[in-house]
């Protein structure tokens with residue numbers, strides 16, 4: 001284990017080999033530090049040495065989002081050999097008061113913390129999926145910050161260093177100090193809400209230099225085999241969505257795609273994590289493309305100014321729904337999917353929505369999150385579409401949901417405490433029309449979206465038969481409806 005040494009800042013830190021690095025460590029601002037060691041003999045074991053201050057309540061926390069993980073005992077389930085010492089190197093007695101919450105008595109810090117974390121999150125039942133927690137391959141591991149790092153008092157400019165097996169490097173969304181090895185996370189949120197990959201993965205940087213705004217890491221032969229497709233797709237849709245939202249996605253971001261035995265995708269702060277569950281061929285490549293674009297969209301809509309967690313959960317249908325809705329519109333606009341594929345997907349969304357809806361509202365469904373997948377994802381898709389079409393029809397095609405998205409990201413909507421009620425108000429102030437009736441009936445309450453009418457307003461015909469749903473263009477549609485469909489793809 002690396003030894004700890006006092007430095008000029010009066011805090012404890014580690015000796016490093018170069019003067020340049022030493023001067024970085026001697027910056028006067030108090031900043032937490034973490035060092036992660038992974039050895040080739042056991043890739044699923046991470047040794048963490050950290051230096052941080054406890055919270056004002058005298059606690060060290062390992063519980064961010066743990067309750068939502070569905071994992072019994074949360075992240076604390078995987079910790080071993082926790083040791084805490086004070087600034088004089090004396091052992092501190094730690095009392096576990098509940099899972100993930102540890103009291104350190106009067107010790108005020110800086111505290112030196114050492115522990116082992118066993119990567120087993122992908123081997124137990126969990127709700128978000130291992131793509132959003134942690135996974136391991138023979139040549140790489142992914143850790144979410146929240147599953148690995150203790151949190152103390154709020155900190156800024158957090159130093160994160162890696163000691164990894166030969167040939168490995170770390171790719172993170174944080175500021176690069178030493179490429180592949182050492183980074184600075186802006187604050188506790190940046191550290192805990194993101195993820196990093198360590199391994200022999202392929203790395204691509206979009207933008208300038210090693211501190212590029214977008215970093216792409218691909219692990220495993222299937223993911224690396226599609227590197228051109230993934231890099232090109234991300235590059236293209238970041239532009240498409242920047243035009244939609246009126247501004248580029250904020251901050252540095254990391255996209256990880258890896259073969260890890262299951263299909264999944266999710267966003268953790270500024271990290272997009274995708275997992276490919278099998279061989280990529282004609283039948284699965286469209287799914288990879290779709291997930292890539294959907295997740296890229298979240299880089300904008302995950303940052304909307306939700307009033308609080310409850311409001312965010314109540315709008316979960318919108319964050320997932322608009323991500324998929326705009327993915328389809330933009331893929332159609334890019335000519336990446338033919339119209340027939342769009343019709344099949346629309347029919348599929350309707351079929352899933354019809355099977356999942358009727359009892360629970362989308363707002364209530366969002367509060368129990370991932371257990372109502374089809375209601376939230378397919379229902380959210382169709383609700384987003386219904387709002388868009390209603391805005392177009394009621395504003396005589398002067399406005400669409402696009403203006404609302406733009407407002408939420410870079411307009412007045414950014415200042416809104418976003419919840420379901422303020423969303424309705426914002427739509428009205430942005431577009432001049434009210435869609436409160438739709439929100440009330442079919443989002444806040446379990447009423448069925450006016451699907452047939454909505455497709456008709458787009459110049460399409462929806463047929464719902466026993467066991468089959470079909471979508472096609474309507475040769476008898478009026479010119480307004482036909483023009484709406486022609487203008488529907490996003491480019």
Ligand SMILES: [Zn+2]
Nearest residue numbers: 294298320323
């Ligand atoms: Zn999503």
